[in-house]
Amino acid sequence: MTRTDQLLLRVRSHVHGETLESLERAGFTPWEVERQIGYGHLRAGENGRITYVYNDEDAS
Structure with a gap:
């Protein structure tokens, strides 16, 4: 697993x-x-939280 995968x-x-x-x-x-x-792949929210951005590949 790469560091990117871990993040x-x-x-x-x-x-x-x-x-x-x-x-x-x-x-x-x-x-x-x-x-x-x-x-x-990630999004920085207005509340200071960093969240994951789901995409079509996540559904499989």
């Missing part, structure tokens, strides 16, 4: 998302998180 799985497993601070404590860099937001 996405961690955020996906938290229904209400994660904060950037909690992801940093888990060892992920802000750059990794911003990169996945840029790719459209």
Whole structure:
């Protein structure tokens, strides 16, 4: 499992998302998180929570 997979799985497993601070404590860099937001895999909410963006591949 790649670090990207680990990051996405961690955020996906938290229904209400994660904060950037909690992801940093888990060892992920802000750059990794911003990169996945840029790719459209994660979304930064107005409440400061980072959530997973579900897509068609998740249904299978």
